[in-house]
Amino acid sequence: MTKTGSLCTVTPSGSKDDSPALMDAFKQCGQNGQIEVTQGDYTIAKVMDVLNLKNCDISIRGKLTWNDDIQYWLKNSVGVTYASRSTAFRLGGENFTLLGHGQALFFGNGQKWYDQNRGNSNQNGRPISLTLWKAKNVWIDGITWRQPQFWHTFVAHSENITMTNLDMNATSSTQWSTVNTDGFDSWNSKDIVIKNWIVTCGDDCISIKGNSSNIHVRNVTCYESGAMCIGSLGNPTNIPDFVDNVLFEDITAVHSSNAAWIKTYPGIGHVRNITFRNIHIVDVNQPIYVSPCIYSYSNCDASRLKISDVSWENVTGTSRYNVAVGVYCSKQTPCTGFKFKDIDIRPKDGGKAKILCSNMNSDSGLACTGTCPVGWKQQLSGNA
Template identity: 85%
Template sequence: MILLITAQLLLLLVAPALAGMNKTGTLCTVTPSGGKDDSPSIMDAFKQCGQNGQIEITEGDFTIAKVMDVLNLQNCDISIKGKLTWNDDIQYWLKNSIGVTYAQRSTAWRLGGTNFSMRGHGKALFFGNGQKWYDQNRGNSNQAGRPISLTLWKATNVFIDGITWRQPQFWHTFVAHSQNITMTNLDMNATSNSQWSTVNTDGTDTWNSKDIFIQNWVVTCGDDCISIKGNSSNIHVKNVTCYESGAMCIGSLGNPASTPDYVDNVLFEDITAIHSSNAAWIKTYPGQGHVKNVTFRNINFKDVNQPIYISPCIYSYQNCDSSKLKISDITWENITGTSRYNVGAGIHCSAAAPCTGLKFKNIDVKPKNGGTAKFLCSNINSDSGLQCTGTCPGGWKQQLSGDA
């Protein structure tokens, strides 16, 4: 009888709490259920092995039909080798995606905690059913409830590697209130197959975060490839190729105007931008705060609308000279490639806070259709090293539709 009871207890210990999830010691293994939703099994794995444990999501097809919110990870290694598909129940996601504060954005999956990793081994695929979102959104931008694919939230000491995204719902990733984040070898692609554009499918955005290292990314997206937003510092982005995007961007910052935004110590280097809107640029609203000590180095591009750009009044293009958000100590070095039109740089700094410490070294921009590139500058330091060919009007648009 004692042996029978012991055997039954052992079975209980190794039996899965939910179909599709097995726990052995500190390892939780999730396998596809073949059902309509695998998120309960994945969440159960996080619950049982998310602290001082390991989680393995095996090869196979997994369906995600509910939000996943895990904010207490600690000393946890996550291995993903399968395909995770977020279902296309748009009304569910609009009502239930998790708010992340910034600009009323929300997310389908939020991870937080300390000392954790997520490795995709070059096999993990996150599929967002984005085409459904692109079509129903009909070219509009920031639909409330449209979820970011993956958000790091109040996360510290995190390593993410070897994951592929296809057709994300919105931004691919978002890093907020986090520190010491490394994200390497990521492949992201948002491409619409219909008349409606992907709109605002950024590769990643950082906000209120510091000490971030990004390396070896390939991104095709409908907006900024890498965007550094307010109160971000100590960011290093290296070896990233961006298609159809805004490439390397500081901003947007300064909205609302009553809340100062700060960006310090950012290095973008070894970047390729193909058929993109911009290459190395800074965009702010007429706000408060500063952007300081940013370097764009070894930026190569082909067919880019306006490679170098600064605006203190993005989107509204009003009150451009009233912004007090100071931009200083910015370096562009080894910036080479072809512009779509005849403008290599459009730089308008606010008259209320002129740019200082701008430095340009080895700038070689050639219009793809021939001729000489124009470099338009207003309210910048005279010793920048850029041979400005004219002034840049206030409200100079990010997207040009032809030669200046």
């Protein structure tokens, strides 16, 4: 690393670990400075945790490869509180940019993680690739991810975050699935813009979790994913979770599990003022889905987490099976203010789609063909 005035320039060392040079750059130029990570191959063998950035522009044009010392990362990745998750790379502070110019590549050696996990659990210590933590006024642009260890990005306790032109792909080449390689998750954050993303991830593409508000997601294409999701929320069940004011628009979901959906535990809090607009789907298992009792599919009618004022507009394309919509709301706290307009979802193998609805307002504009059974599953394995 070399420093000229307020500019720190990092070049590849050819060693087994370039993280000390990067951390040195963050230390010397992370406040009122610039950091240039030049083209070339960098190895990251240690956690990078930088929470005091201020008025800093970070430019990355190289390939950053996190090494495959799984035991190191399991022991040392930085905890981020939510659901015992942790991260390999955390940035915080205010007024900073992280720009990849379409050249930056974050490579997580994910296949090693997928294989050792053997399709099992989230595995505590398995690190999120990039976390924004207590960050304010941030722009991230032009970065490509391949084979992340776990989630690609996590935004927590942050506000006024813009993330544009990102390309993400987690795909296993063996018998073992990637397991929970979300594209994006928010938590306790507000005022977020996500625009122009391409994501292949095998789990939630964009997931809005508890205490998130004022989020605009536009022009995102998701493959092999859960696409646009509110949740999960309401766990622990005694702590309120809130999500307000989210707009998903101009979204494409291809060969995915879900498209435009809301999943909560039987907890407390609310989901309010959500819009899914201009959603095109191709071969999606359960395109529109709402559940108050995700994963356990029990105690569904006890949920007091109110879901209201949700619109689905111009949702078109093909479902994998014969269910286009499966909505089950808690009997104790029925869904209100649901609105559906221009829904045209057709089973890919022909026939008429079923629209199953329970405990929601009758003036939604949706022509329900039957009731949705309690504990309706997130995934179907065939026609209903």
